[in-house]
Amino acid sequence: MDPMPSTITTDITEYVTIEGDVLDAVIFRIYGQGPDALSVVMGANPHIRSMPVHLSVGTRLHLPSLPEAVPAARVRLWD
Numbered sequence: 001m002d003p004m005p006s007t008i009t010t011d012i013t014e015y016v017t018i019e020g021d022v023l024d025a026v027i028f029r030i031y032g033q034g035p036d037a038l039s040v041v042m043g044a045n046p047h048i049r050s051m052p053v054h055l056s057v058g059t060r061l062h063l064p065s066l067p068e069a070v071p072a073a074r075v076r077l078w079d
Contacts, residue, residue: 017059023048026055030063040066 015026024038031037042048044062048055055061 015061017055019057021055
């Protein structure tokens with residue numbers, strides 16, 4: 001089992017990277033989703049835009065709450 005410097009809970013506000021961390025994998029592990037969460041995390045962490053794919057060990061990531069998804073409208077073709 002890999003050691004994780006940050007405890008993963010539903011109330012995470014910060015994550016400190018460990019060796020081999022890749023941003024999209026960290027986001028999926030914490031949020032359970034990809035592209036929508038990625039844009040929110042990137043917006044909250046402009047300092048990581050110029051980093052390589054594998055984040056440096058000890059990089060601090062601010063992990064904001066995600067906005068609630070708006071359910072898609074239901075379309076009925078026939079009554």
